[in-house]
Amino acid sequence: MRGRAGVSSPLRKPRPTARGWAFGAVGVVALAASAFFGRTDVLFVGVFLTVLPLAAMISVTIDRPRLTVARSFHPDVVAVGEQSTIVTTARNQSARPSPPARWREFAPTGVEVQPSAPFPRLGAHQVNVTHGRDTVVLRQDVVALRRGSHPVGPLIVSRTDPFGVAYAEYAVGQPRQFLVTPRVVPLSSGELDVAHSEGAEHELQRHSIPSADELIAREYRPGDPLRRVHWRATARHDKLMVRQEEQRSNPEAWLLMDTRLVTRAPAQHLPSDQGDALFETLVELVASVGVHLLDEGFVLSVVETAPRQLSGRSGAGRTGTLGSVTPTYDRGTADRLLLADLAAVEAGPDLRDDAVAELASGLRRAGRAVPIFAILLDGTSELGSLAALRGMGDPAVVFLGEGASPETEEVLADAGWLCVGFAEGDDPADVWQRALNRQRAVVGHG
Secondary structure: OOOOOOOEEEEEEEEEOHHHHHHHHHHHHHHHHHHHHOOHHHHHHHHHHHHHHHHHHHHHHHOOOOEEEEEEEEOOEEEOOOEEEEEEEEEEOOOOOOOOEEEEEOOOOOEEOOOOEEEOOOOOOOOOOOOOOOEEEEEEEEEEOOOEEEEEOOEEEEEEOOOOOEEEEEEEOOOEEEEEEOOOOOOOOOOOOOOHHHHHHHHHHHHHOOOHHHHOEEEOOOOOOHHHEOHHHHHHHOOOEEEOOHHHHOOEEEEEEOOEOOOOOHHHOOOHHHHHHHHHHHHHHHHHHHHHHHHOOOEEEEEEOOOOOOOOOOOOOEEOHHHOEEOEEOOOOHHHHHHHHHHOOOOEOOOOOOHHHHHHHHHHHHOOOEEEEEEEOOOOOOHHHHHHHHHHEEEEEEEEEOOOOHHHHHHHHHOOOEEEEEOOOOOHHHHHHHHHHHHHHHHHHO
16 A cells, blocks of 8 residues: 655654754753843854744654555465564655655554664655655564454654754654454364264265265365365376365255353452453364364354354355344355454444344254354353254354353253353364364263
């Protein structure tokens, strides 16, 4: 994204530095002394030192940077905790070389950028010349600290006059959005990600069709997850091939995500930042489970307990209650789309009273038991209706955040849901493994 040519706006208006204030103060004293003692030589010194900071501020105002700026990120989408490189290309639009200056990128607290650094001297603007002496490419590595769409920029150019008496900062160009998605942790496969009927269907097809691995392999397309690479078919065809199991059975999975702003009881004494951290853990768990299901070939539909924020793939939504469309993710780059949607999701104060009804409507249309995962902070206003959906899920798993009422777990467990707790900062892989272990224990006990 480019700034307007030759335009910069002051971020900090020109002002004296500490040296400038000292010169001004000495000048005022000299003027007072000259008036008291009648010394014209002291008067000259006083006038000079008083005018010098003002002249320096005029200098840095007139000789402001006139640059155009283009900015890109490599990679352009990262997860929380990952690193990206910002490449900023600045070009001098003035007919004179640029003055000495320093630079930094403006960024919110969610992105950790480098401190101020010297800005290279640029030559005068060159017409019809690309990457000449009037252009510089600035690179810096940044760390994404918080998920979301963060505006990075404008470029902050600061300069002082040659005597270090006045200082000013100028904002050059326009910000560009930097997308930070939730952290995704690989999850182990097991009984939690394949409904029994779906698994049997896969096995029958795998054994009844010779060379089934050949039929489900197709050529790699940009955006396909690398974990789907079919190495045997790749070696046979001498080009990258990926698995395409979902074309054969097109299994479904549903996920209920708690996006309500939970009000804590005073007895729980959970500070707001801890509640925010718990919600971030929930989002990471949703991201990890969702990407895992997509990688396993499922078409994933997500229902939110607060007003809808996710979009899903255009045209892939499933009509729910009152004609609403449930966000659905399938095929190709669905995992990237899911993560991009989750990057911007926030806990909202408004409640929905039809979230579980929307989930039930989708499950009825499925016509068979499918995997259901509910990831909740503190139950739901439709707890009884959610418990009644157990028979439509195979498996039916609910992840409950710390602080959830005992009644919530008791009602869902009595209905046959597999209940697993999670706390702030829990690794999604550990939470998932606890659910796997509990499922195996239930199956073994049964």
